[in-house]
Amino acid sequence: MQIDCTTGRSVLLFPEGIVELNETAQEILTRCDGRALGEIARALAEEYEVDLATLAIDVREILADLQRRKLVEIS
């Protein structure tokens, strides 16, 4: 993950491609450090005071999408 200096947004780069991250994806990815998906969702839900169930779905969907593009590894 790096910052696009032209836009200030976080991006993921891969061969011949780029994914621009929205705020949610960026917040999730900065917490991908070996933690379980559930823990990431809980941390974010507490921090932003949002519904855990909804957020857990977002976390799974965003990471599954990035996994399909081979940009994250979920073990």
Place this chain on the structure above:
Amino acid sequence: MTAPRPYALLAELTYRCPLHCPYCSNPTRARNDGDLTTDEWRRVLREATELGVLQVGFSGGEPLVRHDLAELVRGAREAKLYTNLITSGVGLHESRASELREVGLDSVQLSFQSDDVDLADEIAGTRAHQRKLAAASFIRAAGIPLSLNFVIHRRNIDRLPQMIGLAEALGAERVELANVQFYGWAFLNRAALLPTREQVTRARVVATAAKARLAGKIDIFYVPPDYYETRPKPCLNGWGQRYLTVNPIGDVLPCPTASSAIPDLRLENVRGRSLDWIWRRSESFNRFRGTEWMPEPCRSCPQKEIDFGGCRCQAALLTGNAANTDPVCSLSPNRARVDTVSRDLNLSSAATSDWMLRVNPSKDAAALINQGEALS
């Protein structure tokens, strides 16, 4: 008009290559002298970053031919660029792979001609396949993410399942299965390379099924041959919108094939101008930028912001005028020029036609090219 910001630079470090593939993207008439120096490339990489570029692809020719490749990767990383090496793998020994990783190389796209050694070496015009297999293991051992790139054409398209199997066996993260696009050497060899409609239909099914089966394991990217499509590809996502190419002698191109396909395009050189000036101000980058240049049927077409009128090089090669609608579009008055090629092929069930292997730039090249034109 105001220029957008570019995302990616293709750095063609040299036209030299140990392989002779008949669809080579090198220009058919290339100069073989006056390549940019290490310092000149480093300046180009810095200027690219300042312009907004986020990623550089080191390509060629064969970029490993340049002994300063690691220096250039280091320079790109210092300029905060994501670095991708696009290579045949020939010349990539174990120590060189780890050296490239140490200086920060982010990714390698390794080309394969086939999964089958005999066919692969026939296409490459040299014994390269075994060396590519070795290169793949060195890349993986160095911890560099590996992509396999296959150029697909009539002679290898039926082996798609085996080629995907090779990618699985080699531990690739991505596979690009790109049907050959007809520019440069591939344009000269069209009659031998274009797959039949039946082959293309089967290949699409195979690629779609493999993509689903390998989801999460390998990302598969299939590029269909546009001669069988009815709408043109959104080439480059629009001329002068996202990409720029610098060739071995420092000419800056909106598209890597433009120097061959559009000979009257006046190219600027990094030795004479800054990359910023060339991107924003040059005639070559502004010529087909936006939609103002478009003729009918593009001008009044609701698709014009979707496919951008297709490919300028293809329009030039097939109609003689780069400003025409890409003749792949079924609305183009020149569509018959595409149909003639595929009709001739699909009628002759034998479908055997010889190709001409690429030759390195030299005095003899011109003679061979004339022979190629007579064949096509």
